[in-house]
Amino acid sequence: MGGCCTSPKEISPPADSHLQDEDLNDETIGDWICxxxxxxxxxxxxxxxxSEIVSKNQESSDVVYKGELENLGFIAVKKLKTTSWTSQIQFASEAQRIWEMKQKRISTFLGFCCEENExxxxxxxxxxxxxHLFNEKSGTIEWEMRLRVAYCIAEAVEYLSNAKASYKNLSAYSILFDKNDDxxxxxxxxxxxxxxDRGTAARSLNSGSLIYQFGIVLVNLLTGKQILPSxxxxxxxxxxxxxxxxPNLEGRFCDEEALVVFKLALRCLKYEDRESLNIKDVVETLQTLQTQTEQEEGTSSSQQQQHEALQTKTEIPSAEMKEEASSQLSPLGEACLxxxxxxxxxxxxxxxxxxDKDVSVCSFKEMLPGTTCDVEAERKLANDAFERKDFESAIQFYDKVTNAINVALPSVYARRCLSSIFCNEPKA
Known part of the structure; x- marks a missing residue:
């Protein structure tokens, strides 16, 4: 499976092409020749x-196949009636015209094949x-995405209208999703x-007909059903x-937004409204709806992220949070953390x-009734034991101190608790 070759030299660019004779000597001309x-x-x-037949038009007998090329990946190959294009030069010119119509809302055209009668x-x-819309197995296209589709296709219709280009068979079957899902x-x-001579005007859609077909697409997006145009x-x-x-969208769309789209669809379908309808206004209306929906989604997403962040903070402090908290603590606080x-x-x-400097011996009040403990002496013995890491003795002396007085001595309680931890004997 190879690539593709350039157009035969005997087939020149179409007469209405923007390519000039001097352009043909440009080294980059390959980018402009289909x-x-x-x-x-x-x-x-x-x-x-x-291979898989993507679509088949009974009226024209045109068929689109799904194929795959090694250097291009999956491709769509449309086989046209030879009777429609008996002239190779005309067909190559038409392919060149399409090649030059590059726009983000038009799928990527890769080239053509014109050999003998093919x-x-x-x-x-x-x-x-x-x-995706009519096949239940594909799942439901959410309302936000449907608005996005309507907006993108409205842009495509605006482009075609401004370019005065015709288009055949605008429908849910000719609307595709690109690599960005647009x-x-x-x-x-x-x-x-x-x-x-009348074929082009009769079979292709002019601006008014294009808007009518766009109205049908809007109805498809709203109802999720294939609707007969009539x-x-x-x-x-x-x-x-x-x-x-x-019904798959029940409870998942905004009534006000849906009514706006219904009104747009009706205007596209009514002849008297369609003739006066400015496609630019349609694009702006759909863009506004889509922007509002995206903002609502963003707010909801932000609130969800905040909720999740709060849950994370209350459940499991991260290493970064611990480090930040540590930087705001005293040395003792850091050691405890x-x-x-x-x-x-x-x-x-x-x-x-x-x-304990603010707690003097004089403020010890009286020793508790029935005690004969020399508080100062016992505290000194306890501290001496603590400093030589004799934690069991320290605990005994600290217990005598705390049992003898009803004054809170911070250093006594701190050392008593740490001694218990070292002795692996936690005491409430």
């Missing part, structure tokens, strides 16, 4: 045209809106019909619009009795 594929390449890519167009392969129109719809206008003009919404018993011990020894 590539031509070999018929054998497409045979191999589509397994001799036995006529093919090749594009990047993308899934259709119809596959909706775009199939480039195959840009091909003109040339069966007769029934669409009457259906949304006679029933309660909200009742027509896709790290559960460093030796550091706590050293700090208490160095601090001596600083925490």
């Amino acid at each position: 590539p031509e594929f070999l018929f054998d390449e497409l045979v191999t890519a589509t397994n001799n045209f036995n 006529r093919f167009l090749v594009a990047e392969f993308n899934d259709t809106l119809a596959k 909706a775009c129109l199939s480039c195959f719809g840009l091909v003109k019909e040339i069966e007769d 029934n669409a206008r009457e259906m949304i003009n006679t029933e309660n619009d909200i009742d027509l919404m896709d 790290k559960r460093d018993l030796n550091a706590i011990y050293e700090i208490l020894v160095k601090a001596e009795y600083e925490d």
